[in-house]
Amino acid sequence: GAGVSQSPRYKVAKRGQDVALRCDPISGHVSLFWYQQALGQGPEFLTYFQNEAQLDKSGLPSDRFFAERPEGSVSTLKIQRTQQEDSAVYLCASSLVQGPSYEQYFGPGTRLTVT
Amino acid sequence: RKEVEQDPGPFNVPEGATVAFNCTYSNSASQSFFWYRQDCRKEPKLLMSVYSSGNEDGRFTAQLNRASQYISLLIRDSKLSDSATYLCVVKRGSQGNLIFGKGTKLSVKP
Numbered sequence: 001g002a003g004v005s006q007s008p009r010y011k012v013a014k015r016g017q018d019v020a021l022r023c024d025p026i027s028g029h030v031s032l033f034w035y036q037q038a039l040g041q042g043p044e045f046l047t048y049f050q051n052e053a054q055l056d057k058s059g060l061p062s063d064r065f066f067a068e069r070p071e072g073s074v075s076t077l078k079i080q081r082t083q084q085e086d087s088a089v090y091l092c093a094s095s096l097v098q099g100p101s102y103e104q105y106f107g108p109g110t111r112l113t114v115t
Numbered sequence: 116r117k118e119v120e121q122d123p124g125p126f127n128v129p130e131g132a133t134v135a136f137n138c139t140y141s142n143s144a145s146q147s148f149f150w151y152r153q154d155c156r157k158e159p160k161l162l163m164s165v166y167s168s169g170n171e172d173g174r175f176t177a178q179l180n181r182a183s184q185y186i187s188l189l190i191r192d193s194k195l196s197d198s199a200t201y202l203c204v205v206k207r208g209s210q211g212n213l214i215f216g217k218g219t220k221l222s223v224k225p
Contacts, residue, residue, distance in 0.1 A: 031211055033211065033212055033213075035213075035215075040123075040217070041217055041218075042119075042202050042215030042216050042217050042218050043159065043202075043213070043215050044215070045212040045213065045214070048211055048212055056211075056212065059212070091158060091159075093213075095211070103161050104161075104211075104213060106158035106159050106160070107158060108157070108158050109158055
């Protein structure tokens with residue numbers, strides 16, 4: 001079946017522009033996660049949704065970052081007034097439910113370059 | 116200090132070699148443990164979960180030592196296709212998010 005999809009796959013933004021990154025989780029998956037992966041680093045947690053509820057946003061690096069999942073399916077990560085340090089791959093993952101045993105399936109990521 | 120620490124490598128080994136990766140984690144509340152594999156410019160994919168009793172999946176063996184907060188991955192009879200970055204990952208109890216190490220890069224040469 002279809003996996004997690006993300007769009008766009010690549011985004012180049014000028015410093016100060018706003019960007020919106022989309023994630024389509026696996027159908028029926030309740031939990032959705034966003035991670036940021038800088039070059040040469042492991043992914044770092046940004047935020048977590050269970051259905052439409054954002055239960056944890058402790059990883060968002062600043063108030064320029066905002067995420068939503070209004071109908072409990074597709075999610076959008078928005079970054080306002082992008083800065084060069086926002087350049088990274090943004091990964092979305094989904095899992096059937098939340099819990100230690102449930103595998104998270106990752107999308108291919110959106111590679112954001114801020115110039 | 117990062118919550119999950121790994122030797123970044125790179126590990127350059129010949130085909131057929133046995134290679135071992137180690138990882139330590141600092142939060143004793145961690146409850147679930149995994150190794151993920153990430154190919155260049157691709158997303159991470161689950162390689163295997165790690166259980167206290169140790170577990171094996173073909174050429175791959177994972178071990179967990181809760182007392183020492185130490186996780187290992189052993190790859191026997193390395194193949195060219197094993198070349199990738201191996202990410203050590205932990206998850207705390209009720210929280211769903213994964214906590215990744217920086218990754219260890221493995222390059223298997225003919």
